[in-house]
Amino acid sequence: MSETSRSQAHAHRDLPEGAPGPLGTRGTAGRRTTAGVSELVGAALPLIAHWLPTQRWYAGKGRAITGLTPVVGTPLQVGDPTLLHLLLRVEHGTGPAAQDDIYQLLLGIRSQEPSGIGPAAVLGRLAGGGPHDGAVLYDAVHDPELTGRLLEHLATGDRFGALSFRRTPGPGLPGNLPGRASTAEQSNSSVIYGTSFILKLFRRISPGTNPDLELSLALSRAGSTRIPRVAAWFESRLERSEPATLGLLQRYLPDAEDGWELALDQVARLKGDPTPGNFAIEAHRLGRATAEVHRVLARSMPTARLDRPEIDRLAGAMADRLDSAVAAVPGLLRYRSALRGAFQQLTADHLEGLPVQRIHGDLHLGQAMRTPHGWVLLDFEGEPAKPLAERRLPQPALRDVAAMLRSFDYAAAHLLAGAPGPDPELAHLAAAWAARNRAAYCAGYTAGGGMDPAGAPELLRALEIDKAVYEVVYEARHRPSWLPIPLAAINRLALTV
Numbered sequence: 037m038s039e040t041s042r043s044q045a046h047a048h049r050d051l052p053e054g055a056p057g058p059l060g061t062r063g064t065a066g067r068r069t070t071a072g073v074s075e076l077v078g079a080a081l082p083l084i085a086h087w088l089p090t091q092r093w094y095a096g097k098g099r100a101i102t103g104l105t106p107v108v109g110t111p112l113q114v115g116d117p118t119l120l121h122l123l124l125r126v127e128h129g130t131g132p133a134a135q136d137d138i139y140q141l142l143l144g145i146r147s148q149e150p151s152g153i154g155p156a157a158v159l160g161r162l163a164g165g166g167p168h169d170g171a172v173l174y175d176a177v178h179d180p181e182l183t184g185r186l187l188e189h190l191a192t193g194d195r196f197g198a199l200s201f202r203r204t205p206g207p208g209l210p211g212n213l214p215g216r217a218s219t220a221e222q223s224n225s226s227v228i229y230g231t232s233f234i235l236k237l238f239r240r241i242s243p244g245t246n247p248d249l250e251l252s253l254a255l256s257r258a259g260s261t262r263i264p265r266v267a268a269w270f271e272s273r274l275e276r277s278e279p280a281t282l283g284l285l286q287r288y289l290p291d292a293e294d295g296w297e298l299a300l301d302q303v304a305r306l307k308g309d310p311t312p313g314n315f316a317i318e319a320h321r322l323g324r325a326t327a328e329v330h331r332v333l334a335r336s337m338p339t340a341r342l343d344r345p346e347i348d349r350l351a352g353a354m355a356d357r358l359d360s361a362v363a364a365v366p367g368l369l370r371y372r373s374a375l376r377g378a379f380q381q382l383t384a385d386h387l388e389g390l391p392v393q394r395i396h397g398d399l400h401l402g403q404a405m406r407t408p409h410g411w412v413l414l415d416f417e418g419e420p421a422k423p424l425a426e427r428r429l430p431q432p433a434l435r436d437v438a439a440m441l442r443s444f445d446y447a448a449a450h451l452l453a454g455a456p457g458p459d460p461e462l463a464h465l466a467a468a469w470a471a472r473n474r475a476a477y478c479a480g481y482t483a484g485g486g487m488d489p490a491g492a493p494e495l496l497r498a499l500e501i502d503k504a505v506y507e508v509v510y511e512a513r514h515r516p517s518w519l520p521i522p523l524a525a526i527n528r529l530a531l532t533v
């Protein structure tokens with residue numbers, strides 16, 4: 037069966053109870069009748085099947101879609117334009133090898149293409165002869181009016197069918213701000229409201245509370261100023277599972293500078309600028325901020341200490357991830373034995389009793405924003421490719437430190453990637469920049485009350501390798517021209533084993 041015809045076959049099934057409402061008149065959203073939504077979704081599925089694989093946040097790249105099944109459809113506005121919230125199951129493969137993911141889509145439907153919307157956000161014109169025949173279907177994240185509607189729901193804290201909108205206590209939310217789609221390169225999609233709020237719409241959805249909401253709420257409630265305050269969120273019932281987090285509204289930091297951009301700017305000055313800046317001061321402050329966040333998380337969420345079986349599991353999981361990565365990127369094979377050697381050095385002698393706690397899970401310079409009041413950390417979702425249950429496990433806090441150390445290496449390596457040919461002098465400057473900032477970050481982390489990373493060199497190296505292995509797969513999948521950056525790190529780290 038072709039992708040499109042299979043999609044249509046699934047669409048003829050009615051949507052589940054409590055999900056959709058009839059697309060008749062404004063204000064009918066959320067009722068338990070399914071006919072109008074099923075028809076609209078049926079007409080949309082063939083367009084979705086073509087558009088989905090072109091999206092950056094789509095995790096199924098390279099795997100054929102074998103089925104599209106609507107899970108929950110909720111009309112949030114009805115008329116012209118219509119706003120349809122859709123959770124969609126995307127199936128890959130068949131039989132025992134079958135896998136599936138659920139994605140969140142926010143679909144706009146208008147009789148005319150909205151002005152100012154880029155072609156990449158347009159899925160096409162609906163066909164099928166229904167009431168929306170000929171209307172334009174598009175990604176509503178790019179429609180200020182419709183994302184404004186979503187903010188209204190968050191502001192009132194109401195329920196629509198399977199969707200629940202929740203607010204944190206505190207000042208009310210403005211319900212009438214138009215949203216603009218963020219242009220940041222990201223794993224999900226964000227909408228910015230004026231200079232006040234930013235709403236992240238999680239794209240790949242798993243049952244349960246997303247760690248970004250869980251940890252941001254814990255930090256907000258503990259009064260931490262190292263994250264943007266949580267203002268609201270929304271979630272959905274998902275078949276018979278616990279509710280899944282769909283979106284997170286936080287204070288927008290209008291004066292913040294992205295740590296990755298700041299670092300790149302400093303690195304670029306290495307090419308003969310007579311006044312190179314001193315990023316090491318910032319790296320030190322960032323280390324302190326990381327330690328501060330870790331301290332609050334350790335106080336407000338469960339902690340434990342590593343015992344022998346846990347140490348074996350930690351090392352075993354790293355070796356398993358390496359093996360999967362080797363299967364995906366065969367260029368890693370030549371390093372396999374050395375890297376496994378580094379994981380085998382994680383023994384009870386070194387690690388028994390080491391504290392573990394909830395951590396950021398995917399820390400890098402692009403997740404750190406420098407504000408007039410200091411560094412703020414974003415996006416506590418963890419590595420998007422890992423299952424949610426795994427991302428919620430307590431970890432050695434040094435995992436975040438190792439991840440940030442990789443980021444200094446990335447920033448330095450980026451300079452070399454842009455050079456027209458081999459440039460040993462530039463390579464030396466870049467390596468020295470990375471070393472200086474990595475050391476400053478670690479010193480800041482220790483000064484801020486974190487564990488001295490130099491006190492656990494085997495663990496730090498294993499964690500850096502584990503992260504670089506993840507990066508190899510990430511780059512191979514999303515940015516193949518960046519693959520040499522983590523591969524060079526793997527080469528370097530393998531030589532130290």
Ligand SMILES: Nc1ncnc2c1ncn2[C@@H]1O[C@H](COP(=O)(O)OP(=O)(O)O)[C@@H](O)[C@H]1O
Nearest residue numbers: 220222223224225234264287288289402414415
């Ligand atoms: N509260 C905020 N204030 C200002 N900019 C933000 C804020 N939250 C996110 N951003 C910007 O959006 C980008 C993507 O956010 P992030 O939470 O990392 O999304 P994703 O999980 O989709 O990668 C960040 O790198 C930052 O540039």
Ligand SMILES: O=P(O)(O)O[C@H]1O[C@H](CO)[C@@H](O[C@H]2O[C@H](CO)[C@@H](O)[C@H](O)[C@H]2O)[C@H](O)[C@H]1O
Nearest residue numbers: 222223398400401402419420442443446507510
């Ligand atoms: O989208 P997220 O921010 O949640 O994280 C994913 O994308 C990151 C890239 O945007 C990726 O980070 C890697 O590239 C960064 C430079 O762009 C570098 O600073 C990081 O050290 C490197 O890991 C991250 O791994 C991925 O999960």
